Amino acid sequence: MAESDVLLKAGEEIEFTPEQMKEFIKCRNDIVYFAQNYFHIVVLGKGKRKIKLYPFQEDILKTSTNLPNGKRHMVLLASRQIGKTTMMSIILLHEAIFNEDRTIAVLANKEKTALEIIKRIKTAYQMLPRFLQMGVTPDGWNKKSIVFQNGSSIHGSATSSSAIRGLTIDTLLLDEYAFVPTQICEDFMSSVYPTIISGDKSRILMVSTPQGLNHFYQVYNDAERGINNYHPIKVYWSQVPGRDEKWKNKIIKDIGMRRWRIEFELEFVGSSNTLIEGSCIMELEKNTIEPVEFKYGTTLAIYEPPVRGCTYAIGADPAKGIGKDNAVAQIFKINMLENFEQVAVFCDNRTDPKKFARIIVELSEFYNSAPVLIENNGKEGALVCDSLFYDHDFDRMVNTQISGRREFGIMSNSKTKLDASLNMKRYLENGWVKIKDKKTVFELSRYEEVKPNVFKCGDSTGHDDRCTSLSWVLYLVELQEYMELGWAEDGKPIQDQNNYGRGDGSEHTPVFDNGLEGSYIDSDGQEWEQDAGFSKEAMGWR
Numbered sequence: 096m097a098e099s100d101v102l103l104k105a106g107e108e109i110e111f112t113p114e115q116m117k118e119f120i121k122c123r124n125d126i127v128y129f130a131q132n133y134f135h136i137v138v139l140g141k142g143k144r145k146i147k148l149y150p151f152q153e154d155i156l157k158t159s160t161n162l163p164n165g166k167r168h169m170v171l172l173a174s175r176q177i178g179k180t181t182m183m184s185i186i187l188l189h190e191a192i193f194n195e196d197r198t199i200a201v202l203a204n205k206e207k208t209a210l211e212i213i214k215r216i217k218t219a220y221q222m223l224p225r226f227l228q229m230g231v232t233p234d235g236w237n238k239k240s241i242v243f244q245n246g247s248s249i250h251g252s253a254t255s256s257s258a259i260r261g262l263t264i265d266t267l268l269l270d271e272y273a274f275v276p277t278q279i280c281e282d283f284m285s286s287v288y289p290t291i292i293s294g295d296k297s298r299i300l301m302v303s304t305p306q307g308l309n310h311f312y313q314v315y316n317d318a319e320r321g322i323n324n325y326h327p328i329k330v331y332w333s334q335v336p337g338r339d340e341k342w343k344n345k346i347i348k349d350i351g352m353r354r355w356r357i358e359f360e361l362e363f364v365g366s367s368n369t370l371i372e373g374s375c376i377m378e379l380e381k382n383t384i385e386p387v388e389f390k391y392g393t394t395l396a397i398y399e400p401p402v403r404g405c406t407y408a409i410g411a412d413p414a415k416g417i418g419k420d421n422a423v424a425q426i427f428k429i430n431m432l433e434n435f436e437q438v439a440v441f442c443d444n445r446t447d448p449k450k451f452a453r454i455i456v457e458l459s460e461f462y463n464s465a466p467v468l469i470e471n472n473g474k475e476g477a478l479v480c481d482s483l484f485y486d487h488d489f490d491r492m493v494n495t496q497i498s499g500r501r502e503f504g505i506m507s508n509s510k511t512k513l514d515a516s517l518n519m520k521r522y523l524e525n526g527w528v529k530i531k532d533k534k535t536v537f538e539l540s541r542y543e544e545v546k547p548n549v550f551k552c553g554d555s556t557g558h559d560d561r562c563t564s565l566s567w568v569l570y571l572v573e574l575q576e577y578m579e580l581g582w583a584e585d586g587k588p589i590q591d592q593n594n595y596g597r598g599d600g601s602e603h604t605p606v607f608d609n610g611l612e613g614s615y616i617d618s619d620g621q622e623w624e625q626d627a628g629f630s631k632e633a634m635g636w637r
Contacts, residue, residue, distance in 0.1 A: 192243070406463070
């Protein structure tokens with residue numbers, strides 16, 4: 096039988112019997128009844144079958160139509176193989192059929208995944224009796240969308256900032272949202288999300304298994320804490336009837352313990368290959384906060400302005416500034432030898448080496464003449480280090496000595512990188528470092544041993560620049576030349592870092608260049624572009 100024979104066409108009239116009218120109303124008012132009696136799925140090896148719902152599936156469907164506590168959106172954290180895609184298909188089809196003028200969008204990490212959901216909905220729709228169907232418009236039955244005569248429609252696409260541009264969305268399904276690359280999520284949320292939440296009744300259904308401490312984790316974690324507008328639901332593998340220890344052991348044998356912990360035990364940090372233990376990363380995440388201010392647009396996140404008399408250090412990882420890797424500077428306050436506290440992070444993938452050198456000078460000046468450990472690896476590292484020394488006469492760059500020859504910056508090689516990584520692991524896991532930046536913790540959650548003694552982001556599309564710059568700032572305590580400056584018996588640094596590297600007892604009051612009009616002449620006769628709102632005094636230097 097052709098599709099045209101089973102689909103009710105737009106404008107085609109059918110006569111309802113009294114019994115059919117009762118069924119229509121019952122299905123409209125009870126999504127569980129609708130699913131159990133009329134929704135069909137394709138069962139491997141058995142063909143199309145009417146679905147049999149498990150108790151937790153019934154709960155998901157009921158909750159989706161009446162979210163508790165006045166919540167508007169739903170976030171579902173679910174184990175693999177629990178039927179979450181089928182549940183979403185039921186929810187979306189029910190909404191489209193029994194409501195007028197509803198625009199529904201299905202976005203997934205891959206377009207193929209979104210279109211598979213559309214296909215499931217179409218398959219289930221074709222199996223509905225004609226009295227439950229809503230006429231399909233002439234051009235409304237295609238690979239990417241379904242358009243009904245009641246004005247409702249369902250559209251599928253990959254998640255992107257332009258995916259649903261021009262559409263006013265009533266319900267948005269974000270499927271496997273944890274697997275959408277971070278940059279795409281940020282672009283999507285900044286460009287599309289505001290238009291979705293502007294509607295009085297529009298809603299988001301966010302569904303995924305875990306994948307690190309990313310955007311999905313943030314939404315789910317905030318939902319559990321009750322600080323956003325999402326209602327959280329969690330479904331474990333063991334909630335499916337018949338799944339026992341024997342089933343569990345079989346799956347672990349097939350996919351390994353690492354994937355089991357993430358995909359079935361729902362651990363956001365479950366990789367045994369991460370440099371930092373998962374429990375440590377989760378503890379670090381609990382202490383993250385929002386920045387108190389941004390500068391250089393939003394590329395410098397400030398968590399604490401400089402405090403008079405405190406000691407600071409900066410770890411820097413240069414980049415080419417062509418929109419790929421990020422140029423990162425991590426700024427830390429050193430309270431004691433075993434007490435480092437993050438106070439600011441600069442991160443930008445469009446800052447070229449020359450500009451990055453100038454920013455490092457300004458950051459060092461602002462944070463009490465902080466010494467800088469900068470990775471000199473590749474052309475971009477050499478360009479930054481040369482610019483610091485020759486263009487800025489910068490004397491607070493910590494240098495390395497190789498074969499009796501002094502080199503600018505930290506010469507990065509397999510040995511120094513491993514030393515820095517293991518030192519970072521020691522400091523973090525002993526609780527000697529306080530991280531305030533969420534994105535730093537996120538990168539740490541994916542910083543893995545990709546081959547023996549080599550650590551980097553385990554995701555080829557991700558970044559680890561915050562991790563490497565963090566490892567360099569902590570590497571400071573491993574350098575003999577810095578340790579010779581001395582530490583008091585209580586573990587506090589004894590040097591007056593306000594004068595570090597200058598030797599003349601003077602102190603700069605730097606002004607950060609944000610491209611505004613006006614200039615400033617410092618005590619050395621250097622002219623700076625003036626941003627009156629970014630002096631130490633204006634920033635609360637105390």
